[in-house]
Amino acid sequence: MRKRLIYLLIVIGIAGCTDRDLDERGLVTDQAMVVTAHPLASAVGADILRRGGNAVDAAIAVQFALAVVYPDAGNIGGGGFMVLRQQDGTVDALDYRERAPAAATRNMYLNEEGEVVENLSLKGHLAAGVPGTVAGMVQAHEKYGSMPWHELVQPAVVLAAKGFPLTEKEAQKLNEQRLDFIRYNPVRPGFILRDHWRAGDTLRLQDLANTLERIRDRGRAGFYEGPTAELLVAEMQRGGGIISMADLAAYEAVWREPLTAQLEDYRVISMPPPSSGGIALLQLLTISEDYPLDAWGWNTVASAHLMIEAEKRVYADRAKHLGDPAYYDVPVEALLDRSYIKSRMEGFSLEEETDSDLISAGVPAPAESPHTTHYSIVDPAGNAVSVTTTLNSSFGSKVFVAGAGFLLNNEMDDFSVKPGYPNSYGLIGGEANAIAPGKRMLSSMTPTILEKDGQLYMVIGAMGGSTIITTVYQIILNVTEHGFPMQGAVNAGRFHHQWKPDWVLSEWGGLGPRTSLELWWKGHKIVPKPSGGIGRAAGILVLPDGRLEGGADPRGDDAAAGF
Template sequence: MILLEKIRAAGFGALALATGAALPAAAQEAAIYSGMDRVHPVWAESGMVSAQERVAAEVGRDILAAGGNAVDAGVAVAFALAVTLPRAGNLGGGGFMLVHDAETGETHAIDYREMAPAGATRDMFLDAAGEADSELSRYSGAASGVPGTVAGMRMALDEYGSMSWADVIAPAIRLAEEGITVTPDLADSLEASQERLTKYPSAAAIFYKDGGEFYRPGDNFVQADLAATLKTIAEQGPDGFYKGPVAEAIAKSVTDAGGNMTVEDLANYKAINREPVKGTYRGYEIVSMPPPSSGGVHLVQILNTLEGYPIGALGENSAETIHLMAEAMKLAYADRSEYLGDPDFVDVPVSQLMSKDYAADMRAKISASFATPSEQIKPADLAPYESDQTTHFSIIDKDGNAVSNTYTINFSYGSGLVADGTGVLMNNEMDDFSAKPGVPNAYGLIGGDANAVEAGKRPLSSMTPTIVNKDGEVWLVTGSPGGARIITTVLQVIMNMIDHDMNVAEASTAARIHHQWLPDELRIEEGISLDTQRALQAKGHTISLQEVMGSTQSVMKDPETGFLLGASDPRRAGAATVGY
């Protein structure tokens, strides 16, 4: 039976195919197909990449088609996104990567989150009156933590990759040097970010034409300084970024903009290989990031709580299901405010938060009939923001190795500061610390002493790169940007597939909800019916209809056919899932 017939027999419908001219004849790509009754995912036989930007996704696919594994492709995609998706892809930020090794069956967690410089102090973002100053924590040189992306990618490639460092960076160098075609999405984002990006001449000179004219769709956008930096990194390894002229330029630019980052801070940066957190949900194994990401802990915590309810029978996005989800979310986000932080500095009660017994205690606090006001919810008595412009990619290769990676520079285009002569946009991740306990950050998240600013500390994150296993094999690789809403976005993709029997495309497109304890409002997208909204209001929920949440990039392996099925969230333009 030929491949297309197998796909049809498996119930996935007829999908349009397009052969990539630069690839072997077997390399193929497909777009999400909307049939009469269902939305169908992209499919492939051998390898698949799902990323927020098409050119970078195709770079990863090319690496897979050339014989590279999932980690080789992941590192190549990360560097390419620094060129093609500058508002979120980065060299000047950091993040988290899960790597599944099919041969050993083990999953590894790489923490390359930014670190506070040695000169950082607890009260550095308070004004003379002792109040949090968001200008300092978001837009000044002090907003930048020591970047981790280059170190994280090198650790991943050295420990789990198969190709050379120079080979996986080469596509990014070519894209920066020769230029990329400006898409409508890139043009719109640059126009929207003009005020911040023109604050610093080093950024304005790169992202706008002479005289400040905007780039338009179809223009060729060259980033010569970034190409030179990428070449230095390719030739010298991470030392080309963390030491020498590039490090000196970063430290000087940050300091000149009011920060205190030194060349020693950059030279001392280390990525960390951590043990992932693991839980179960209705027979599936959930593997996700540990602290300093709060994502994995609270993803498992919420799933544990909801496992005690017949969610599938209650129905997708019914008032009963949404109510239970919101109540479980509130309890988890209250705990986040108290207990989560960098485990190298504070004791995080991970096992207690993720225990099934604790989930039973949480269910005892939930009324099926009424919403508990957030002011009545406090963090449990236990022993001891991310921006929408974060980006995620998911990869599975022909051997079953998998990568789930989420990284960011926080706000769109970070702090807006480009280190002079390097092309490197700097992050503003220091805002993810609690500038003052009890005061919300840019995304409304409350933090306490566990996430206070401290030299060498990594700020708490909501990034939730996740791998779901079924019967010991990788079943789903997923993740999303979305700040405080990352955890709940990933949660709903998983629940949609397990509880509501959706395919990966349907799970990616379904309407989403979010509650983060404070503010006490149930955020919903368009698509939740008015009858459901009224039923939720009758239970005591305050409904807030707002813009869309998240941008999931997901790949799954169908256990019956062995085919790879993927989907890029349609909520943002430019994303692509490609395979061969």
């Protein structure tokens, strides 16, 4: 009885009202919009558009700027996904996800007893996959860029060399990571170590500026060959990592066909595997079609209960069927078959929750950190780009490449280091996502674009590890079903379920008192997100008059810029 009372008090606490305005309208512009995780990066992207660059040009400039001003997720030592829609309606998707080094082995993070060695896939040199960001930006520029390459990289060079003022949040994160930076770097990164950073302090990154200059002047070769590559491999050798010069030379980004689906009035365009985001999002939206969410209302008991139950089933499928399509036959068409998706809700009851132990991955018919960052861009011609990029955990592996000034990812943790063993986000994985040399690890990144009546309607994506998919899902419904403006949809409180563990993660204020209590009585276990909120999103909505509204997430330093 006492435990139930304590739990009830927790639920009531989670239910406290949010002070974020659901009716808030974000920045509205006539021609172009850039929304990123940092004001300086947004300004860089908007300046490229003012100078006549297109959405891909701006995306490249933003990617490199974020590597400087938002080092916990912006990167050149990580990877990501890009979804784009041209003004004429043609779509494309770029996979610049990291790959496992050639020396990687299936059981590389297990001890002699076959048990997972704590933190080995999360921190330090062995956690890093082969970076894909620079190759991805080069290939995006070769196919869609309009401005000279060096003009797109130069803003980041200037930011790194001259320095920039830290925001309060960024200063706090650097302070929190100080001991890990010392512990996991054989050569201490003196340029970022300080007893205490404060908001407004200037951070100068000369080694990173030098690396960016090589990329500016030599393109791909400025990173995957020559001094930068040699510094990266030397860092691996110092710290017991396994990325080699051959791994770097062999890396290629891959153009893929986006996943698309017509759902009521909207065409949804999202990322295919090795991202799980596109499949999971389309499954969730397809399930939602059958229920009157608009009549039920935002975060009411019925709406939240349905969404939670849908999320359980979709994440169960994710655990079994999704991985790198080059290594595993992902049954994409079967997983997106409407009859299959709708069959997953058999046994769903509006009256009570379904125990996750009673839900298994489906058997489709034969034909599969929370610290990312997302940016959305629309240029004056109507071209749109949705990009999610990451180091995985905050500041990745915590390893700086000595002499080159950039952080390495810890994306190897996104593999199933042991089938059935949860990763740092609690996600369960299986055979489809087992480690193999050269393989791309599964991701939850969900860069997405929506059309309405054949016209560009929304550009959306988020950071947040396993919560990315549910964040994007809820924001889309906030706009399409509940009529929120873009900023209000991003502001709105969020919740998340990923099948295992069997609980509903909720922001403080994410669910109202009545919804929280009634979900509790239905059997849902609700736990609070300790800090920072669930996901951080960047969205753009095309208004009926053709103007653009930006939605920048108040959970971070995110900002919209445009003209």
